[in-house]
Amino acid sequence: MNILAIETSGRVMTVALRSNESFCEFVVNQGFAHGGALMPAVARVLEQTRIDPSDINLVSCSRGPGSFTGLRIGMATAKGLARGANCPLKTVATLPLLAAGREHWPGIVVPLMNARKNRVYTAAFRAGERIQADVDIALDDFMKILPKDESILVTGSDAGMAESYHRIVVDPLHAAGRGMAMIHMAQSLFMSEGGDPSDIGPLYLRLSEAEIGMATKRIGK
Numbered sequence: 001m002n003i004l005a006i007e008t009s010g011r012v013m014t015v016a017l018r019s020n021e022s023f024c025e026f027v028v029n030q031g032f033a034h035g036g037a038l039m040p041a042v043a044r045v046l047e048q049t050r051i052d053p054s055d056i057n058l059v060s061c062s063r064g065p066g067s068f069t070g071l072r073i074g075m076a077t078a079k080g081l082a083r084g085a086n087c088p089l090k091t092v093a094t095l096p097l098l099a100a101g102r103e104h105w106p107g108i109v110v111p112l113m114n115a116r117k118n119r120v121y122t123a124a125f126r127a128g129e130r131i132q133a134d135v136d137i138a139l140d141d142f143m144k145i146l147p148k149d150e151s152i153l154v155t156g157s158d159a160g161m162a163e164s165y166h167r168i169v170v171d172p173l174h175a176a177g178r179g180m181a182m183i184h185m186a187q188s189l190f191m192s193e194g195g196d197p198s199d200i201g202p203l204y205l206r207l208s209e210a211e212i213g214m215a216t217k218r219i220g221k
Contacts, residue, residue: 002051003058004042004081005182008034008074009066009094010113012157015041016179017049017056024048025179029157034073042081056085058195060186063091064203065121065134066113071202079198088195090186093203095123095134098156100181102171103128107151112139114158121205126150136205 007014013034016025024045028037046053061078064071075091082089098111108131113121120139124132124146135142143165146152154162155171163170 001057001187002055003060003183003187004045004056004078005092005179005186006038006042006059006061006074006078007094007097007178007182008038008070009062009064010070010157012175013037013041013070014175014178014182015045016183017045017051018180018183019049019051022049023180027175027179029175032067032070034070038073038077042077053081054085056081057087058090058186058190059085059087060090060092060182062094062097062182063200064094065115065136065205066094066202068202068204071204075200075202088190089198089200090190090193091196091200092182092185092189093134095121096125096130097178097182097185098174099123099125099128100185101177102153102155105151105153107153108146110142110146110152110154110162112154112156112158112162114161115206120158120161134205 002019005016011031013028026041026044059078059082061074078089095111099109102109109125110122115121115136118138119136121136122142123134152167153169153171155174157174159170159174162168
């Protein structure tokens, strides 16, 4: 099964492609420049694996939470590629993806994304099982609700935001294996649920600035 995975929810963009014979992963860490970098990355993994776009069997992308623009770029591109290949699309939630591969950590795994405005998108997992739902919260407030007697591995490209807290270990390999993890998650979800509907959209934990502005104008009227 030829599976293409696109992850554009944060600063680090990952594009990966797995076929029956090969695997290629391309990681770009240049901030939120996904609009210009995504399609060249897709072309690169297709070239390296010698897969024709029409031979892709499943396309996956991150659904969120994350950067509003990054998620829209990734999902729009994934939908276009899936349509062109006449194959299903399967989205993957971002925070479980960031925690994937850390199931053997002897404590709590906290995937972390900078949500700006002094807040983060985060959740918590223990041995691969979720113990805290996705939240948009101040980092101080989130740290206060975690168990006090367990070590905490913070992962994700923004994990360094938590390095000053007690009991924290910042994951030095936060981007390692993300492409393959996303492919495994997407395939598993597809086998159990099928493809996503064509009108699926990003998962946001808050309104965008444009939506807040529109809501404020409506209230002002």
